[in-house]
Amino acid sequence: MKFAVIRFPGSNCDQDCVAAINGLPGAKADFVWHKESSLSGFDAVVLPGGFSYGDYLRCGAIARFSPIMKSVRDFAGAGAPVIGICNGFQILCEAGLLPGALVRNRGLHFLCEHVYVRVDRVGTRFTRGALTGGVLRIPIAHGEGCYFADAETLRQLKAENRILLRYCDESGRTTTNPNGSIDNIAGICNEAGNVFGLMPHPERACDPALGSTDGRVIFESMIGI
Amino acid sequence: MKVVVTVMPKPSVLDPQGAATAEAMRHSGLEGVARVRVGKSIEIEFEKAPDQAKIEQIARDLLSNPVIEDFTISG
Numbered sequence: 039m040k041f042a043v044i045r046f047p048g049s050n051c052d053q054d055c056v057a058a059i060n061g062l063p064g065a066k067a068d069f070v071w072h073k074e075s076s077l078s079g080f081d082a083v084v085l086p087g088g089f090s091y092g093d094y095l096r097c098g099a100i101a102r103f104s105p106i107m108k109s110v111r112d113f114a115g116a117g118a119p120v121i122g123i124c125n126g127f128q129i130l131c132e133a134g135l136l137p138g139a140l141v142r143n144r145g146l147h148f149l150c151e152h153v154y155v156r157v158d159r160v161g162t163r164f165t166r167g168a169l170t171g172g173v174l175r176i177p178i179a180h181g182e183g184c185y186f187a188d189a190e191t192l193r194q195l196k197a198e199n200r201i202l203l204r205y206c207d208e209s210g211r212t213t214t215n216p217n218g219s220i221d222n223i224a225g226i227c228n229e230a231g232n233v234f235g236l237m238p239h240p241e242r243a244c245d246p247a248l249g250s251t252d253g254r255v256i257f258e259s260m261i262g263i
Numbered sequence: 264m265k266v267v268v269t270v271m272p273k274p275s276v277l278d279p280q281g282a283a284t285a286e287a288m289r290h291s292g293l294e295g296v297a298r299v300r301v302g303k304s305i306e307i308e309f310e311k312a313p314d315q316a317k318i319e320q321i322a323r324d325l326l327s328n329p330v331i332e333d334f335t336i337s338g
Contacts, residue, residue: 096328103325132328139330141272146279186276186331218277 039261041067042080044110044126046101051087051123051241058244058257059084065261072104082119082260083110085126087179087239097140097182098128107133119163119260120233124180127225127235136228136235137195138187140180144218148181152250153216155224155238156206159199162227164234167259173210174203174252176238178217183237185219185226192220200227203236264309266318266338270327271302302332 043055052069059067067084070077077083090101101107107129114120114135122130130136143149152175157168168174187195195201203225205215212222217237225236240253272278278300285299305326307318318336327334 095326099325099328131330137330139328141276141331142279144277144279146283184277188275188330218279 039065039081040079041065041082041084042070042077043067043084043086044072044106045069045086046072046088046090046104046129048090048092049086049088049125051125051239054239054241055084055086055123058241058253061244062254062257062261062263064263065257070106072101072106075105075109077106077109077113080113082121083113085110085120085122085129086241087124087126090125090129093182096132097125098130098132101125101129102133111135114228114233117230117232121164121256121260122233122235123239123241124178124183124237127237128182130233130235135233136226137191138185138226140182140237141184141186142182143180143184143216148179149183149216150177150179151216152177153224153238154206154208154210155203156210156212157202158204159202162202162231162234162259164227164256164259165202167255167263171210173206173208174238174243174255175250176240176243176253177250178238180217180237183217183219185223185237187220195223195226196221198229200229200231201225202227202234203238264312264338266307266309266313266336268305268307268318268322268326268334268336269302270305270322270332270334272300273331273333276331
């Protein structure tokens with residue numbers, strides 16, 4: 039499976055994503071510059087974390103107008119898998135590929151720490167290797183990670199079972215939430231289930247040297263191992 | 264010609280920046296502060312009379328995010 043990791047000016051998790059994916063069997067990742075317009079030859083797209091365009095205006099607001107985003111939109115429309123991590127999640131929301139928005143953390147601080155997230159839906163192409171209710175220990179690193187959506191959107195996300203990850207404690211109870219996200223949301227997918235956005239960084243939890251390998255299951259699910 | 268687009272967080276959206284600023288105002292001795300919301304204003308200078316409909320579209324699609332913000336255009 040060939041992954042395109044999109045590089046925007048200000049992306050800073052692109053190398054981590056490529057390294058993590060290339061460390062998995064059956065996967066190969068390459069960088070794609072945001073000014074490119076083609077995704078031909080790729081089977082999956084990663085919008086990595088970082089500070090695209092310096093987070094000017096709003097996080098992800100300018101990146102969504104990058105030339106490659108038209109191809110990403112077509113790619114997603116064709117049912118191919120697209121994952122947006124952190125800033126990538128923000129870009130997907132700004133681009134309208136996922137509903138809602140990510141706003142300033144409730145506590146105002148930039149948070150850089152390991153958190154626990156619970157997998158609330160398995161069987162998607164991003165979580166099929168996980169267990170329902172399984173708890174993953176994955177780092178977050180964001181200042182604007184508070185997920186917000188209006189009541190109707192939230193109702194729809196729940197009704198369609200599109201909340202894949204929720205912040206939780208070590209035993210899976212959703213009692214803690216680092217950033218103020220509604221309903222403890224850490225990751226959601228689109229209606230078709232092929233576009234996934236999450237604030238935690240699975241690519242930073244793929245190597246034992248980094249303290250956790252719980253992030254692997256996300257990429258392994260995409261690859262199908 | 265100058266156009267100013269003011270973007271404000273929707274009342275329903277948590278504005279921790281506004282809350283922290285309100286707190287600092289109270290600490291500084293400003294009495295009677297009930298609520299503060301922090302937005303932004305964007306000044307656009309034009310060489311010629313601008314297309315109003317296009318400004319609306321830019322304000323809606325680029326300068327603000329309708330999920331979390333409202334905007335007004337003046338000037």
